[in-house]
Amino acid sequence: MPVYTAITQLDDQRRGEVLSEALEDLEPAPYGTGVFEIEDGSGLYEVTAYFEEAPDAVALDLLAASHGAGGFLVSEVPDEDWVAKVRRELAPVEAGRFFVYGSHDAEKVPGDRIPLLIEAAMAFGTGHHGTTLGCLKALDALATQGAMPARVADIGCGTAVLAMAAAKLWPEARVMASDIDAVAVEVAEANLAANGMAGQVECLEAAGFEHAALEAAAPFDFVFANILKGPLVALAPEMGGKVAKGGHVILSGILNEQADAVETAYVGRGFLRAARESHGEWTTLVMRRS
Numbered sequence: 411m412p413v414y415t416a417i418t419q420l421d422d423q424r425r426g427e428v429l430s431e432a433l434e435d436l437e438p439a440p441y442g443t444g445v446f447e448i449e450d451g452s453g454l455y456e457v458t459a460y461f462e463e464a465p466d467a468v469a470l471d472l473l474a475a476s477h478g479a480g481g482f483l484v485s486e487v488p489d490e491d492w493v494a495k496v497r498r499e500l501a502p503v504e505a506g507r508f509f510v511y512g513s514h515d516a517e518k519v520p521g522d523r524i525p526l527l528i529e530a531a532m533a534f535g536t537g538h539h540g541t542t543l544g545c546l547k548a549l550d551a552l553a554t555q556g557a558m559p560a561r562v563a564d565i566g567c568g569t570a571v572l573a574m575a576a577a578k579l580w581p582e583a584r585v586m587a588s589d590i591d592a593v594a595v596e597v598a599e600a601n602l603a604a605n606g607m608a609g610q611v612e613c614l615e616a617a618g619f620e621h622a623a624l625e626a627a628a629p630f631d632f633v634f635a636n637i638l639k640g641p642l643v644a645l646a647p648e649m650g651g652k653v654a655k656g657g658h659v660i661l662s663g664i665l666n667e668q669a670d671a672v673e674t675a676y677v678g679r680g681f682l683r684a685a686r687e688s689h690g691e692w693t694t695l696v697m698r699r700s
Contacts, residue, residue: 413487414461416440416470419454420479423447426455429477433459436469447638505543506550508575524578527605528569541636541662544687544694545572548660551685552632552696553579557658559631560584564611565618565645566637570598572660573611576632581610586627588616618645619652629654636662643675650679653699658684661695669693 416433420426426445433443440459448454457479459465470482502511502518509523519525549572560583564573567587577585589595598613614621618641619628631654635642642661653659659681664672666688673683673695681697688694 414464414484415487416459416461416465416482416484418457418474418479418482419448420457420477421454423455425477426457429457429473429479432473432477436465436473438463438465440465503543505546508546508550510571524575526571526574528571528601540689540692541694542571544689544692545634545636545660545662546575547687548685548694548696549575549579552658557632559657561627561630562586562632563588563624563630564634566590566635566641567598567613568594568636570601570611570613572634572636573598574602574605574607577607577610584627585610586612586614586624588614588621588624590615590617619648628652629657631657633657633659635659638663639665639668639672642672646675646679649676650681655699657699659697661697662692664693664695666691666693669695673697
C-alpha cells in the first residue's frame with residue numbers, strides 16, 4: 411500500500427502544532443502528523459502529515475495559507491519495509507569501548523567492547539548520528555581519565571543509549587534518564603529491558619530537570635544533554651545549579667557553527683571547556699563545573 415506525505419515549513423513551533431492538529435480534520439484524514447525542528451540553525455519547523463490515500467492538494471494549501479505556512483509538498487512514498495532497509499544500511503558503530511548494534515548484528519559483538527543493543531526501528535539515538543557518536547566518545551574519554559560519578563542524568567534521553575552506557579560503566583552510580591516525550595520514556599524502558607538492564611536506570615517523563623526525583627537527586631556529577639542549541643542555552647542557568655562542582659556535562663545536538671554560542675552560555679554559568687570535538691557537521695562539548 412502506498413503512503414503519501416505532505417510537508418510544509420513555518421517559523422513558529424506553536425503555530426506548527428496548531429496546523430498539525432487542524433490537519434486531522436481533513437478528508438481523507440492523515441493517520442499521523444508531526445512537528446519537528448529543522449536541525450540546520452534556521453529556526454524553522456517542519457510540519458508533516460502521512461496519508462494512506464492521496465490527500466486533497468487544494469485543501470492542504472488553503473489550510474497552510476490560513477496558518478501562515480507555505481504550500482505543502484506532497485509525495486508518494488514507495489511501499490517498502492523501511493526497518494529492513496535501515497537494518498541493511500546501518501552497520502554496528504564502535505565509539506571507544508562501546509559497540510552499538512541491532513539484534514540482526516548480535517553475532518558481530520566483539521568480546522572486548524561494551525555492547526549496547528539499539529534496534530534500527532528507533533528513530534534517534536542509534537549511535538550512527540554524529541551527536542550520539544560524539545557523546546559516546548566523550549564519555550569513553552572521561553572514563554579513561556578516571557571519572558567515577560555517583561549521580562548521572564541523561565536529559566532528553568531519546569533511546570537512553572547514553573544513560574545505558576553510563577550505567578554499564580558505573581553500575582554503582584545512580585543513573586536517571588528523562589525526556590519530555592512519553593513515547594521516548596517507553597522506548598528507553600524497552601531498551602533497558604532488551605539489554606538486560608531493567609531497573610538500572612530511572613526513566614522519567616520531564617522537561618529538563620522539572621521532576622521531583624531529579625530535583626531531589628541533584629547535584630549530579632555527570633549530565634548528558636544531547637538535544638538542540640536552543641534548549642541547551644535555555645538549560646544553562648539551571649545546569650549551573652544541578653551539576654556538582656568538578657562535575658561534567660556532555661552537550662550535543664549542536665551544529666558546528668553554533669558551538670561557540672553554546673559554550674559561551676555555559677562559561678557564563680561557571681563551566682570551563684574540558685573538550686570539544688566535531689563529527690561531521692555536529693560538535694560535542696564537554697564542560698566542567700568550576
